[in-house]
Amino acid sequence: MCAVEYFPMNTPAFRPRIVILYCTQCQWLLRAGWMAQELLSTFANDLGEVVLQPGTGGVFQITYNGDLIWDRKSDGGFPEAKVLKQRVRDRLDPGRPLGHIDGHTAGPVAAPDV
Structure with a gap:
């Protein structure tokens, strides 16, 4: 039998819960599962579930x-993985x-000298 531990929010062991x-x-x-996988890959040791x-x-809807x-409906579609990860990270x-998610946007590429 597997024991599951639950921690109140005010303990150091508390890790956040994301619901999709x-x-x-x-x-x-499939879309929800992919977004869950993206979050778990990025925040593997930081999320409770x-x-x-x-x-x-x-x-x-996604809640933290x-x-x-x-x-x-209010955000106008589905989030890009980058935006979703930033919103989770910000909380x-x-x-x-x-890393690369926060990277700058590349400017125009210069033509090579001939």
Whole structure:
């Protein structure tokens, strides 16, 4: 039998909970699963859990400890992985760099000298 430990939010062992609520009628399970995988790959040791929660009615919402950080209807579509990771990072550890995700946007490429 496997024991599951739960920690109250005010203990040092607490790690955040992400919930991805997705529409089953729209068949968005794969999209939700991919986003969960992206978050778990980036924040592997920092998140307590990432939950996939089925819903209906075109819903696609992502919450961080109960606070809405993405809503398909109000944010105008689905988040890019970069944006989602930045929103999670901004709550989890605002000073943490995300490597290439935080990188500058490249300017125009100069033509080679001939």
